[in-house]
Amino acid sequence: MAARMKDIAVDLGLSVVTVSKALRDHPDIGEATRRRVLERATELGYQPNLTARSLVTGQSWTIGLIVPDLLHPFFAGIAKAISGDIRPHGYGLLISSSDEDAEVERQQIRHLLARQVDVIVLASTQATADGLRDMAEQRTPHILLDRRFADADAHFVGNDDEAVGALATRHLIAQGCRRIAHLRGPAVSTAAGRLAGYRQALAEHGLPPAPGHVADLGPSGDHRGEEAGYAAARRLLAMSPRPDGLFCYNDPSALGAMRAVLEMGLSIPGDIAIIGCGNLSYADFLRIPLSSIDQGAKAIGQRVADLAVSLAGTRNLVGRNLVGGNLPDRNLPAPCHVDFIPPRLVARASTLRFNEE
Amino acid sequence: MAARMKDIAVDLGLSVVTVSKALRDHPDIGEATRRRVLERATELGYQPNLTARSLVTGQSWTIGLIVPDLLHPFFAGIAKAISGDIRPHGYGLLISSSDEDAEVERQQIRHLLARQVDVIVLASTQATADGLRDMAEQRTPHILLDRRFADADAHFVGNDDEAVGALATRHLIAQGCRRIAHLRGPAVSTAAGRLAGYRQALAEHGLPPAPGHVADLGPSGDHRGEEAGYAAARRLLAMSPRPDGLFCYNDPSALGAMRAVLEMGLSIPGDIAIIGCGNLSYADFLRIPLSSIDQGAKAIGQRVADLAVSLAGTRNLVGRNLVGGNLPDRNLPAPCHVDFIPPRLVARASTLRFNEE
DNA sequence: GTGAAAGCGCTAACAA
DNA sequence: TTGTTAGCGCTTTCAC
Numbered sequence: 001m002a003a004r005m006k007d008i009a010v011d012l013g014l015s016v017v018t019v020s021k022a023l024r025d026h027p028d029i030g031e032a033t034r035r036r037v038l039e040r041a042t043e044l045g046y047q048p049n050l051t052a053r054s055l056v057t058g059q060s061w062t063i064g065l066i067v068p069d070l071l072h073p074f075f076a077g078i079a080k081a082i083s084g085d086i087r088p089h090g091y092g093l094l095i096s097s098s099d100e101d102a103e104v105e106r107q108q109i110r111h112l113l114a115r116q117v118d119v120i121v122l123a124s125t126q127a128t129a130d131g132l133r134d135m136a137e138q139r140t141p142h143i144l145l146d147r148r149f150a151d152a153d154a155h156f157v158g159n160d161d162e163a164v165g166a167l168a169t170r171h172l173i174a175q176g177c178r179r180i181a182h183l184r185g186p187a188v189s190t191a192a193g194r195l196a197g198y199r200q201a202l203a204e205h206g207l208p209p210a211p212g213h214v215a216d217l218g219p220s221g222d223h224r225g226e227e228a229g230y231a232a233a234r235r236l237l238a239m240s241p242r243p244d245g246l247f248c249y250n251d252p253s254a255l256g257a258m259r260a261v262l263e264m265g266l267s268i269p270g271d272i273a274i275i276g277c278g279n280l281s282y283a284d285f286l287r288i289p290l291s292s293i294d295q296g297a298k299a300i301g302q303r304v305a306d307l308a309v310s311l312a313g314t315r316n317l318v319g320r321n322l323v324g325g326n327l328p329d330r331n332l333p334a335p336c337h338v339d340f341i342p343p344r345l346v347a348r349a350s351t352l353r354f355n356e357e
Numbered sequence: 358m359a360a361r362m363k364d365i366a367v368d369l370g371l372s373v374v375t376v377s378k379a380l381r382d383h384p385d386i387g388e389a390t391r392r393r394v395l396e397r398a399t400e401l402g403y404q405p406n407l408t409a410r411s412l413v414t415g416q417s418w419t420i421g422l423i424v425p426d427l428l429h430p431f432f433a434g435i436a437k438a439i440s441g442d443i444r445p446h447g448y449g450l451l452i453s454s455s456d457e458d459a460e461v462e463r464q465q466i467r468h469l470l471a472r473q474v475d476v477i478v479l480a481s482t483q484a485t486a487d488g489l490r491d492m493a494e495q496r497t498p499h500i501l502l503d504r505r506f507a508d509a510d511a512h513f514v515g516n517d518d519e520a521v522g523a524l525a526t527r528h529l530i531a532q533g534c535r536r537i538a539h540l541r542g543p544a545v546s547t548a549a550g551r552l553a554g555y556r557q558a559l560a561e562h563g564l565p566p567a568p569g570h571v572a573d574l575g576p577s578g579d580h581r582g583e584e585a586g587y588a589a590a591r592r593l594l595a596m597s598p599r600p601d602g603l604f605c606y607n608d609p610s611a612l613g614a615m616r617a618v619l620e621m622g623l624s625i626p627g628d629i630a631i632i633g634c635g636n637l638s639y640a641d642f643l644r645i646p647l648s649s650i651d652q653g654a655k656a657i658g659q660r661v662a663d664l665a666v667s668l669a670g671t672r673n674l675v676g677r678n679l680v681g682g683n684l685p686d687r688n689l690p691a692p693c694h695v696d697f698i699p700p701r702l703v704a705r706a707s708t709l710r711f712n713e714e
Numbered sequence: 715g716t717g718a719a720a721g722c723g724c725t726a727a728c729a730a
Numbered sequence: 731t732t733g734t735t736a737g738c739g740c741t742t743t744c745a746c
Contacts, residue, residue: 002470002495004739015717020741028715045494047471051417052739054408056722062451062472070437073428080427083454087465092472094419095452097440108444113359114404115419115449137402138359255642285612285643361723372733377725387731409723413738 003044012036023048054116062092063308064112064120066105067145070097074278074297075123078145081301082121082308089309091118102126106134113138118312121145121304127187129154141311143304148189153336155311157303160340161190164293165197167345168247168275171291173205175273175353177245181213181236183229183257185249186220194277198247212239217253225249229256237264237272244272245351251276251283251292258288258350273351289348296341303339360401369393380405411473419449420665421469421477423462424502427454431635431654432480435502438658439478439665446666448475459483463491470495475669478502478661484544486511498668500661505546510693512668514660517697518547521650522554523561524702525604525632528648530562532710534602534630538570538593540586540614542606543577551634555604569596574610582606586613594621594629601629602708608633608640608649615645615707630708646705653698660696 005019012019014033022029022037023046040046054060063086067075083093094117098105102125112120113134120135123145129152135142146158165182172180182198185191195214202209215232217225229248236243237260248254254276261268268274268288279294362376369376371390379386379394380403386394397403411417420443424432440450451474455462459482469477470491477492480502486509492499503515522539529537539555542548552571559566572589574582586605593600594617605611611633618625625631625645636651 006739016740017717017742018715020739021716024741030715033715045491047467047495049412049473049739050471051408051411051473052722053741054722055406055412055724055739056741058722060408070440071430071433073430073433076428076430076433079452080454083427083452084456087453087461092451092468093453094449095436095440096444096450097437099441104444110404111449114407116406116408134402138404252639255639258642280639282609282612282637282639282643285615286639287642287644363723373724374726374734375732377723378732381725385731390731406723409738410725411738412723412740413725415738 002049003041003046004049005046007044008037008040008046011040058116059312060116060118061090061312062094062115062117063312064115064117065093065095065122066098066108066112066120067095067123068098068100068125070095073280074146074295077297078301078304081298082305085302085305086309091309091312098125100125102131106131109134113140119143119308121308123147124149125188141314143307143311145300145304146190150189155307155337157300157307157339158341159190159193159295159300159343161193162197162200163340164277164295164343165194165199165247166201167197167343168194168277168293169198169201170204171345171347171351172245172247172273172275173201173207175245175269175351177273178207179210179213179241179243180207180245180247181210181215181243183232183236183246183248183253184214184216185253186217191249194247194249212236213243217249225252226256226259229253230260231256233257233260237261237266242272246272246274248274248276251278251280251290254290254292254350255286258286258290262287269349269351269353273353275351279346283346283348288350291348291351292346294344294346296344299341303341307337307339359406360398360403361406362403364401365394365397365403368397415473416669417473417475418447418669419451419472419474420669421472421474422450422452422479423455423465423469423477424452424480425455425457425482427452430637431503431652434654435658435661438655439662442659442662443666448666448669455482457482459488463488466491470497476500476665478665480504481506482545498671500664500668502657502661503547507546512664512694514657514664514696515698516547516652516657516700518550519554519557520697521634521652521700522551522556522604523558524554524700525551525634525650526555526558527561528702528704528708529602529604529630529632530558530564532602532626532630532708535564536567536570536598536600537564537602537604538567538572538600540589540593540603540605540610541571541573542610543574548606551604551606569593570600574606582609583613583616586610587617588613590614590617594618594623599629603629603631605631605633608635608637608647611647611649611707612643615643615647619644626706626708626710630710632708636703640703640705645707648705648708649703651701651703653701656698660698664694664696 005016009016009019022034096108105125120142124147129149143155148156215236217228220228275291277293279292283290362373366373366376379391453465462482477499481504486506500512572593574585632648634650636649640647
């Protein structure tokens with residue numbers, strides 16, 4: 001079994017307290033003693049039991065992360081960045097995939113709370129902010145990732161999805177598209193935001209919003225995006241006059257749309273220009289390199305990590321012994337931090353109609 | 358703050374032990390008492406403090422996972438599968454990326470041990486099995502993932518990389534290739550295994566192994582595979598006679614190789630057939646759909662999860678109080694489990710020379 | 715500078 | 731069926 005402080009203490013004829021202080025560089029320990037302790041600790045390969053430490057300090061040095069799909073490169077990129085950036089601060093990352101299932105997500109939140117994580121980072125699948133209540137009651141700081149709630153003021157890091165939608169749509173307009181359609185994503189804030197941005201860009205340029213130009217990918221728009229994109233694009237292409245530009249909720253649905261277009265013998269971008277969102281890794285190597293909006297997953301992860309680390313110390317430990325009040329008062333410890341990472345347009349062959357780079 | 362057992366006990370005029378037993382469906386608790394406890398627990402939104410429970414039971418209900426790169430779809434897929442499959446058993450997953458850095462990996466192992474994880478799952482970047490020592494000393498079961506060590510008999514789940522290499526190479530041979538080259542990966546067991554399989558398949562068919570036909574991707578073969586593949590392929594294509602088939606360590610390097618081939622005005626698969634490994638998600642949508650070996654990431658994750666859960670109960674808690682021996686004896690609790698997930702060939706246009714599907 | 719006492723929230727053994 | 735005692739490994743007062 002692992003060595004304990006007690007083992008070191010007995011070996012050296014010291015008390016556990018002295019060992020504890022020596023190992024944590026407490027000021028009031030003699031230089032000689034400290035060295036002896038450190039030496040013996042190294043010999044034994046001593047590692048402090050973080051579980052025990054957590055129990056007494058109330059800090060677990062763990063950050064919880066819940067994402068809808070860990071295989072999605074956007075969330076995988078964020079997870080990687082968070083993991084790397086909290087590591088030097090001594091934090092560990094407890095990750096779970098909710099599989100886009102609101103019930104699983106709620107269960108995972110409770111699970112993370114039971115584990116006493118210091119902060120929860122959540123890309124929520126829920127329709128409402130109700131699921132945040134458990135965290136608020138436990139006074140566990142939480143950060144919303146990518147997806148927001150209109151009615152909750154919580155910390156948020158992600159894109160301004162209106163900006164995403166406007167950026168993509170303006171690009172299509174600049175490429176000469178005039179009948180621009182949109183493949184709309186599932187019922188989360190990102191889809192609503194991108195749709196709003198799309199409408200705003202059309203309005204700016206005096207382009208009439210044709211109602212049929214917004215096709216819904218349905219609830220499977222995220223994990224089965226390619227199929228959903230194919231089906232939705234076929235519906236759009238049957239219209240007359242045919243759209244000449246298409247802004248897709250994400251890259252997989254854009255790939256599906258491309259397949260539909262090519263199958264009909266139409267050309268991209270000549271007949272219809274297509275842009276996605278997410279900037280998937282090998283977009284350059286596709287049959288037709290896909291223009292996309294890069295969401296800056298790495299930057300998002302870094303900002304989340306910074307915020308999480310700063311919040312982790314915050315957890316309010318007072319109040320327990322004062323009164324028997326079980327329901328906490330809701331004073332939020334700090335003002336909410338809302339951090340929009342600017343999206344970036346990556347134009348490739350699927351939209352470039354004028355041979356400009 | 359969160360409710361504790363004590364709160365429930367006081368409210369109901371019971372002892373903490375009774376509450377504890379009631380909440381865990383211990384047999385010797387009266388039905389009426391149990392119901393009262395459960396009811397009050399629900400009212401208070403009680404969640405057991407798993408940190409405290411861990412301290413006393415010695416089980417943390419946590420599994421640690423260390424991968425070289427969480428953004429790599431292979432590892433992301435495994436992580437997702439593990440996470441999903443251990444969840445119903447009540448386990449959480451503590452994940453970290455080692456960034457292909459052996460020192461970071463060793464540090465993360467110590468970190469996970471300090472957190473008392475029940476099992477460590479490791480896709481190791483180390484050159485030797487030395488890094489496994491800490492886990493053995495703490496008697497923490499561990500599972501090697503994807504990458505093995507010749508000198509260590511540890512639990513392993515992954516592909517039989519010789520089979521991977523042979524499968525890919527035999528496919529090229531079947532497509533009529535006779536001068537088959539290989540882009541060799543970095544210094545881990547997967548690369549060595551795939552190379553061996555490549556050689557074996559050549560030998561089976563009496564094809565002479567030309568030494569110049571094995572080009573090294575260098576140490577960056579995993580995270581900067583595309584560039585490395587491009588550079589290595591250019592070297593190969595300068596040979597005379599030119600190779601007519603190419604088995605690449607992974608898909609990114611295959612994309613790089615494709616770029617090199619196309620830049621030279623050669624055709625794929627006419628002049629040279631190319632196959633990768635990993636079966637990246639959108640291989641079908643590439644300029645030339647890429648043949649690849651699917652490693653079965655999901656299946657690997659599932660097997661890891663099963664094994665991890667079965668191992669998690671194993672951790673030997675005896676021996677502590679018997680004698681003062683700090684160094685454990687090395688009796689391994691169970692025979693090592695080696696689980697090869699069969700790789701699967703996915704043939705696409707980049708190798709299909711005979712118009713067969 | 716060092717250590718004794720107390721306790722974090724929970725569970726395991728044993729007593730009542 | 732319920733409660734008492736003890737202790738998991740560590741940190742935090744507060745004496746000495």
